[in-house]
Amino acid sequence: MAPLDPRFTEQLWNAIVPIYDAILEHPFVSGLTDGRLPRDRFAFYVVQDAIYLRTFARALSVLASVAPDAKTTRMFNHHASDAIAVEQSLHDGFLAELGLHPEQIEKTEASPNARAYCDFLMASTTSQPFHEGLAAVLPCYWIYQRVGQHLLPKGSPEPLYQRWIETYGGEQFDEVVRQVLSLTDKIAPTLTDAQRLRMSERFVVGTRYEWMFWDAAYRLQRWPV
Incomplete structure (x- = not known):
């Protein structure tokens, strides 16, 4: 098939611009830079993120x-390991400063929004083709990168929030995200229009869940019954 024009990832991003704008406007995200985000909301987020x-x-x-080739297999295995090792290290530092203990994570139940997001990821990767699973996990990479890069020039008066911003706005995470975006653009031209549409649908839903994840933390979301 002929290469897509513009790049498929650009088409994906264009599909979620209103959602991304809503993410930047959410008081949880804006509160990271102005320092107004209550620490109990951030603590809730850290615990839920560790579960996620x-x-x-x-x-x-x-x-x-x-994965369709050995290189992609190695990449995702490496990313899976880093998702636990690198971010767990970040969380451990946050937990200590927030007066929490790792054991509390084991005893905490996923919030409704976090549970729904997790179920969506597993359903997308275990019961759908590779390209749909790829589209489902992409928002967690790309949205965090873009939010981190957006917030980095603003910084934060709260050292805890500043560390979070530097982690996701930094070059190391940027390189990881670029790997996944490159893979997405490499795979897209080999797919049918219907398959690319399904990828777009998965990507949009995943991006909505990103907004919902931060919203749940800001509202200290609990199960109603």
Whole structure:
């Protein structure tokens, strides 16, 4: 098939611009830079994110097992390992400063929004073709990169939030995201229009879940019954 014009990732991004704008306007995200985000909201987020990352790592491992080539298998296996190792290290530092203990994560239940997001990732990677699973995990990479880069010039008066911003706005994470974007653009021209549409649908839903994840933390979301 002929190469797509523009790049498929650009088409994906154009599909979620209103959602991304809503993410930047959300008081959880804007509160990171002006320092107004209550620490109990950030603590809720850190615990829920640690729970989420376990599922995210499993989803990446599934993608590695069905990847179209050895290079992609190695990439996702490496990313799955880093999702636990690198971000767990970040969380451990946050937990200590927030007065929390790792054991609290084991005893905490995923919020409704986090549970729905995790189920979406596993369903997308275990019961759908590789390209749909790829589109489902892409928002977690790309949205965090773009948010981090957007917030980095602004910084934060709160050292805890500044560390979070520097992690996702930094060059190391940027390189990881570029690998996944490159893979997406490489695969897209080999797919049919219907398959690319399904990828776009998965990507949009995943991006909505990103907004919902931060919203749940800001509202300290609990199960209603």
